[in-house]
Amino acid sequence: MSAVTLLPLSVLSQLLAFFKSQPAPALRLDDASFVDAYRRVRPPSAGDLLAELKNVALACASISAATCATSGRVLVAESTFNVKEVQNHRRREQTAAKE
Numbered sequence: 001m002s003a004v005t006l007l008p009l010s011v012l013s014q015l016l017a018f019f020k021s022q023p024a025p026a027l028r029l030d031d032a033s034f035v036d037a038y039r040r041v042r043p044p045s046a047g048d049l050l051a052e053l054k055n056v057a058l059a060c061a062s063i064s065a066a067t068c069a070t071s072g073r074v075l076v077a078e079s080t081f082n083v084k085e086v087q088n089h090r091r092r093e094q095t096a097a098k099e
Contacts, residue, residue: 035041
């Protein structure tokens with residue numbers, strides 16, 4: 001069994017006082033502002049917008065792939081070259097399922 005060391009109450013109260021004294025960052029929702037890695041507020045560049053678009057596309061693709069992976073459905077692609085083969089295969093499956 002491991003021993004847990006608790007901080008003295010004075011240390012906890014000092015930490016609480018420190019974090020309470022820090023002002024919350026102001027949100028500017030009136031214009032299309034962008035905060036970069038150095039916390040400077042500036043309009044986003046074309047590269048920033050493209051990076052955000054890529055991130056959104058990746059998130060959507062990941063969600064879609066996860067959803068498709070968890071469903072039990074199977075995707076069957078048919079072309080004009082093997083339509084007869086696919087139809088015959090389906091008929092064989094249906095007759096096997098009935099038996």
